[in-house]
Every structure is written in C-alpha cells, then in structure tokens.
Amino acid sequence: MAQKETTAPLYTTTRSRVQFWQRRNMLPTLLSYAGMLCILVVIGLPIYWMIIASLKTNQEIYTIPPTWFPRELTFANYPEAWSAAPFGRYYLNSMLTTVIGSGFEIFFAVTSAYALVFLRFPRKQVIFIILLAALMIPPEITIVPNYITVARLGWVNTYQGIMITGIAIAYGTFLLRQYFLTLPREVIEAAKVDGAGHLQTLWYIVLPIAQPALVTMALISIVYKWNEFLWPLIVTNTTDMRTLPIGIFWLLDQEGVTNWGVVMAGTLFVIAPIVVIFIWAQKYIVEGIAAGAVKE
Amino acid sequence: MSVLTRSNRNSLPGAQGGRTRLQREWREWLLFVLLVGPNLALFAVFNYWPLIYNFYLSFVDWNFLREEILLVGFRNYVRVFSASKFYVILLNTLVFTVASCALTLSIGLLVAMLLNQKLRGRNLVRAVIFSPTILSGAAIAVVWAYIFDPRYGLLSEILGLVGLPSPNWLTSTEWAMPALIIVYVWKNMGYAVVIFLAGLQAISKDLYEAARVDGADGLARFIHITLPGLSPIAFFLTVTTILQSFQAFDIIRVMTGGGPANATNTLIYHLYELGFVSFNAGEAGVIAVVLFSLMLVLTILQVRYMDQQAHYNVRD
Numbered sequence: 001m002a003q004k005e006t007t008a009p010l011y012t013t014t015r016s017r018v019q020f021w022q023r024r025n026m027l028p029t030l031l032s033y034a035g036m037l038c039i040l041v042v043i044g045l046p047i048y049w050m051i052i053a054s055l056k057t058n059q060e061i062y063t064i065p066p067t068w069f070p071r072e073l074t075f076a077n078y079p080e081a082w083s084a085a086p087f088g089r090y091y092l093n094s095m096l097t098t099v100i101g102s103g104f105e106i107f108f109a110v111t112s113a114y115a116l117v118f119l120r121f122p123r124k125q126v127i128f129i130i131l132l133a134a135l136m137i138p139p140e141i142t143i144v145p146n147y148i149t150v151a152r153l154g155w156v157n158t159y160q161g162i163m164i165t166g167i168a169i170a171y172g173t174f175l176l177r178q179y180f181l182t183l184p185r186e187v188i189e190a191a192k193v194d195g196a197g198h199l200q201t202l203w204y205i206v207l208p209i210a211q212p213a214l215v216t217m218a219l220i221s222i223v224y225k226w227n228e229f230l231w232p233l234i235v236t237n238t239t240d241m242r243t244l245p246i247g248i249f250w251l252l253d254q255e256g257v258t259n260w261g262v263v264m265a266g267t268l269f270v271i272a273p274i275v276v277i278f279i280w281a282q283k284y285i286v287e288g289i290a291a292g293a294v295k296e
Numbered sequence: 297m298s299v300l301t302r303s304n305r306n307s308l309p310g311a312q313g314g315r316t317r318l319q320r321e322w323r324e325w326l327l328f329v330l331l332v333g334p335n336l337a338l339f340a341v342f343n344y345w346p347l348i349y350n351f352y353l354s355f356v357d358w359n360f361l362r363e364e365i366l367l368v369g370f371r372n373y374v375r376v377f378s379a380s381k382f383y384v385i386l387l388n389t390l391v392f393t394v395a396s397c398a399l400t401l402s403i404g405l406l407v408a409m410l411l412n413q414k415l416r417g418r419n420l421v422r423a424v425i426f427s428p429t430i431l432s433g434a435a436i437a438v439v440w441a442y443i444f445d446p447r448y449g450l451l452s453e454i455l456g457l458v459g460l461p462s463p464n465w466l467t468s469t470e471w472a473m474p475a476l477i478i479v480y481v482w483k484n485m486g487y488a489v490v491i492f493l494a495g496l497q498a499i500s501k502d503l504y505e506a507a508r509v510d511g512a513d514g515l516a517r518f519i520h521i522t523l524p525g526l527s528p529i530a531f532f533l534t535v536t537t538i539l540q541s542f543q544a545f546d547i548i549r550v551m552t553g554g555g556p557a558n559a560t561n562t563l564i565y566h567l568y569e570l571g572f573v574s575f576n577a578g579e580a581g582v583i584a585v586v587l588f589s590l591m592l593v594l595t596i597l598q599v600r601y602m603d604q605q606a607h608y609n610v611r612d
Contacts (some may be wrong), residue, residue, distance in 0.1 A: 001554040024592045029415075030414075032410055032413055032415055033415065035407075035410045036410065036411075036418070036421045036426065039407060039410075039421055039424070039425055040421060041423055042482070043423065043424050043427070043428065043482070046440065046443055046450065046482070047439075047440055048361075049439070049443060050439045050442070053442065061448060062448055063408045064447065064448070065453055065456065066448055066449075066450070066453050069454055075416070083403045089475070108334060108335040108338075109335075111331040111332070111335070112331060112335045112336075114331060115327070115328045115331035115332045116332065119324050119325075119327060119328045119331070120321065120324050120325075121324070121325055121329075122325075124328070127332060127336065130336065130339070131332075131335065131336065131339065134339045134344070135415065136592070136595045137343045137346075137347065137588075138543050138588075138591060139468070139541070140543045140545060140564050140567070140587075141346070141564075141567065141571075141584045141587050141588050141591075142343060142347075142350075143344035143348055143351065143568065143571060144348035144349075144350065144353065144567075144571045144577055144580045144581065144586075145345065145349035145353070146342055146346055146347075146348070147360075147571070147572075148577075149341065149342070149345070149346075150362070151360075164338075164342070165342045166340060166342065167338060168335050168336075168338030168339045168482055169335065170339070173335065179507065186554060198324075198327055213468075213489075216368045223430045226432065227430075227433060227434075228432070228434040229432070229434050229545065229546040229549070230545050230546065230549075230568070233549070234568075234572055244432070244435075245432045245433075245434035245435065245546070246434070248432075248434055248435050248438055248471070249434050249438070249549070250551050251438075252438045252441060252550065256441075257445060259440050260448065262443065262446070263438060264320070264439070264442065265475065266438075267438050267439055270432050270434070270435040271431050271432055271435050274430055274432070275427075275431070275433060278423075278427060282423045282426075283428065284427075286422065286423065286426050286459065286490055289487070289490055289491075290490050290491060290494035292347070
C-alpha cells in the first residue's frame with residue numbers, strides 16, 4: 001500500500017475520482033464486496049427458498065430439478081396451511097403468552113432495578129448477586145423439577161403454566177440497573193425535594209429517561225418469548241394450547257416431506273411478526289446486544 | 297401507595313427525631329421488598345429450587361405418577377454411567393459443541409473483520425447476518441429440513457450443479473450431525489459477528505496508526521494489535537457459545553429427534569428424552585446434574601478470567 005502511494009501517477013488529471021483509482025489498490029476492496037455478497041447469499045438463499053416454495057404449486061415443488069423461480073405463482077398454500085393446523089389459535093396463544101409474559105418481565109426488571117439502585121436496604125449487593133447468578137442456570141436443566149412444580153399447581157396445559165417459569169428476569173434487571181446507575185443523581189434528588197415519592201419518581205422521571213434501554217430490553221424479551229420452544233412443548237398437551245413454534249413442529253410432523261409448500265407457508269406465519277419487528281427496530285436490538293457484551 | 301409517600305413527605309425534616317427516621321427507613325425497606333420480592337421469589341422457585349430438586353431426583357426412582365418415591369442411592373448414576381449410550385451422547389455433545397463453536401467463532405471473526413472496514417452497505421449486511429439469531433429455532437429447523445431434502449431440497453440442487461450426489465442428510469448416521477452443525481452455525485454466527493465487531497471497534501485506531509508508522513504489515517498488525525485487543529471478547533464469546541450450544545434443543549427435536557440411532561442425541565436432548573419420553577425422573581436428574589456441573593465449571597472459568605482481566609487492566 002505504502003509503495004503504491006509513492007509511485008508517479010499515470011494520468012495527470014486533477015479529477016479526484018481518477019486519483020482514487022490510481023492511489024488505491026482496488027483488489028482488497030473488491031474482494032471485500034464479494035465477501036459481503038457471499039454473506040448475503042448464504043443467509044438469504046434459505047429464506048428465499050422458503051418463500052418461493054410457499055408460492056409454488058405442489059407439482060412444481062416435486063419436480064427434479066427444482067425451479068429457482070416459480071413458474072406459476074400460487075397463494076393456495078397459505079389458506080391450506082391455515083386450515084391444516086389451527087394457526088389462528090396458535091397466534092392467539094403465542095400473542096397472549098408473549099405479551100403478558102414480556103409485560104411481567106419488563107415490570108419486574110423495572111421495579112427490581114429501581115429498588116436496587118435507588119432504595120436503601122441492608123446487603124442489597126447480595127440480593128443483586130443472587131438475581132444475577134440466576135442467569136447462570138440454564139432453563140433447559142430445570143425442565144423436570146419445573147414440570148413437577150407446575151403440575152402440582154395444576155397449571156399444566158394452561159397459559160399461566162406456559163408463562164410462569166419465564167417471568168422472573170435477571171438479564172433485564174442487570175441491563176436496567178446499569179442504565180439507572182448512569183442517570184444523574186441531581187435529577188432524582190430534585191424530584192425528592194419536590195416531594196415526589198419513589199413510585200412517582202420511578203414513573204415520571206426514571207422511566208422516561210431510561211426509555212432506550214427499556215425498548216431494547218422489551219424487544220429482546222418479546223423475541224425470546226415468541227421463539228420459546230422446549231418449555232411450551234413440554235407443558236402443553238393439547239393442540240389448542242400450542243404456541244406457534246410448537247405448531248410448526250407438529251405441522252412438519254404431519255405434512256413433512258409430502259407437502260413442503262404448505263409447511264413453508266406455515267413457517268412464514270411463525271417468523272413473519274418477528275421479521276417485521278426486526279426490520280422496524282433492528283438498530284435497538286443489534287446495538288443493545290453488542291453494548292451488553294462489550295461493557296463487561 | 298402514593299398516600300404512603302405523601303404522609304412520608306409531611307413528616308419530613310428533622311424535628312421529630314429518631315423515630316420517624318427509623319419509620320422512613322422501614323418504609324423504604326418494605327418498598328424494596330415489595331419491588332424485588334416477586335422477582336426473587338420466582339427465581340427461588342423456578343431457578344434455584346430446581347437445582348436442589350434435580351439433585352434429589354437423581355437419587356430416586358420415580359415415574360412422575362406413582363404415589364411413593366423410592367430412594368435408590370446411586371443406582372441412577374450407575375445406570376446412566378454404565379450405559380454405552382451415555383458415552384455416545386457425551387461424544388456427540390462434544391463434537392457438536394467443538395465444531396459449532398470453532399466454526400461460529402472463526403467465521404464470526406472473519407466476517408466481523410470484513411465488516412469493520414469502511415464499506416457501503418455494511419450495516420445492512422450486519423443486520424442480515426444477525427437476523428437468523430432472532431428467528432424461531434423451530435421454524436428455521438423446518439426450513440432446513442426442506443433444504444436438506446435429498447431429492448427436492450436446495451442443497452441437493454446445489455450439490456447437483458457441481459456434480460456431487462446429495463447425502464440423505466437427516467436420515468444418515470454420518471451426515472445428520474454435520475447437518476445440525478450447519479444449521480446451528482448458520483443461525484447463530486450473527487451473534488458472534490455483532491460482538492466481535494463491537495470488540496474491533498473498541499480497539500483504538502491510534503494503535504494501528506502507530507504500527508503502520510513503524511512499518512508493521514497487515515499480518516503483523518493482526519497478530520500484535522487485533523488479536524490481543526480482542527482476547528477478552530473472544531474469551532467471553534467462546535464461553536457463551538459453548539454454553540449456548542449445550543442448550544441447543546429445538547433444531548435437534550425438529551430435524552432429527554436425536555436420531556438416526558442416537559447419532560444426534562446430545563446431553564440436553566437426552567435429558568428431555570429421559571424426562572418426557574421415558575418418564576424416568578431419576579435418570580433425567582442425573583443428566584441435569586452432569587450438565588449443570590459442566591456448565592458451572594465453564595462459568596467459573598469465565599468469571600475467574602474476567603476478574604483477572606479486570607485486575608490486569610487496573611494495573612495498567
């Protein structure tokens with residue numbers, strides 16, 4: 001690179017564009033763009049394959065070689081998938097458990113983080129550590145005891161059964177606590193002097209300032225709950241209580257290799273809401289996750 | 297609640313002395329308990345209690361239904377550890393973990409370095425590569441089951457283009473595990489990319505400038521600046537990726553069901569199978585204890601390392 005810069009220019013034009021081409025070796029840049037294209041293809045192709053299959057007729061899906069562009073566009077797979085499994089009910093179940101579950105999670109994260117930062121309590125560091133250490137217990141290994149607990153509560157195959165094991169929150173508490181610690185103390189003190197109680201301070205002062213962190217946390221929570229698989233698989237035992245991920249799993253089981261078009265349409269039902277959220281809030285999610293890791 | 301705080305405010309400054317101050321402190325404690333209590337209680341019941349309960353279950357013989365639960369000492373441990381299946385599963389877990397971590401981290405670093413350059417559209421590429429991590433694992437597994445279809449799938453078509461026959465991916469004992477690893481890496485490497493990228497961007501540009509002035513070439517700069525600069529992040533990612541891959545369940549359940557012939561059965565899948573297919577609470581408890589011990593060791597290593605790093609940085 002350094003050598004290139006010192007060689008005499010071939011053209012003696014003053015146009016910066018030409019100089020750019022002369023001064024820099026274009027090969028690495030081109031390779032980089034090729035690399036980026038490669039990534040787009042690797043990630044995009046399976047998604048593309050899913051979408052076009054959902055738009056193909058059954059005969060076309062089962063021809064060899066498969067077609068890269070549907071010869072004949074059909075939307076018939078969507079209504080067929082919708083009736084092959086009770087997707088309406090799945091949506092209702094997924095939405096209820098996600099919204100209520102995330103609502104609880106956010107509520108607990110906000111209240112716990114506020115208490116840990118702004119309230120006095122003996123040995124509250126210990127309590128913080130107990131909360132944080134819960135992060136190290138993977139939910140997968142708790143399935144058997146939790147199933148027994150939930151069964152004793154009589155909550156197997158109920159919404160509260162699906163939600164209860166996942167509404168305590170360590171990650172969000174941690175995230176919000178770190179954020180609250182950075183808030184200017186004077187603002188909080190000023191509110192106190194004005195006679196605001198803790199709950200008022202929390203609601204009118206702290207929450208509005210913490211909005212970015214709150215949004216990131218809420219999004220991560222929603223995505224996680226929507227995609228949750230193992231626990232709802234275990235704790236539900238009738239079709240009408242299944243959430244979308246469990247529903248698509250059973251649809252594959254039923255229709256599987258003989259009806260890919262319908263199965264792919266069903267898969268789109270599962271991922272579409274999350275894709276929409278992601279496109280809308282991509283920055284919040286990606287940056288929130290990166291920030292969480294690097295600050296440690 | 298607001299009534300409480302109102303009265304609190306009326307009784308504010310000093311004059312009344314010790315008693316109100318104590319009262320105020322009590323109220324704050326009470327509020328603290330109200331705010332943190334439910335969260336803590338749920339953790340106690342659904343996260344900490346299961347650890348103890350798993351340990352207890354590992355010493356009993358129970359099928360979830362029977363009234364009496366028999367204490368059987370170490371019999372479950374003996375049964376689990378003397379079955380040859382357990383070692384197959386252990387090996388599968390090891391292969392899956394090592395392969396998916398190695399691939400995730402190496403590809404992740406490569407892509408992150410690519411995207412760390414000033415390129416047009418790199419934010420779009422970052423978003424695209426990250427996107428599979430937020431999609432339902434079950435749905436992704438279903439899509440890939442179609443892609444791996446040996447006759448009508450995308451991969452058989454691509455392999456056909458270069459003149460290779462397609463293996464029967466998910467139904468062959470040889471190829472089922474590689475297939476799962478491919479899907480796992482495809483789905484999760486975006487996380488590594490985002491974290492590595494954040495790590496790369498945290499390395500001071502001045503260091504690179506200084507090295508360039510000193511005449512260090514690209515490779516030297518990578519070895520002496522990028523790698524050491526990234527090492528805390530790389531360690532964090534390694535441990536996280538290992539822990540995550542231990543927990544990979546949805547793609548296994550959907551794509552192979554642990555088969556064929558246990559070729560893709562891993563510890564976490566085995567736990568599920570013992571608990572909810574064979575209803576053997578005791579042996580499931582053993583696997584849970586084993587899995588938790590493994591993960592605990594990894595986590596302790598991570599915490600230790602991070603402590604060391606912190607001290608190191610302070611000394612600098």
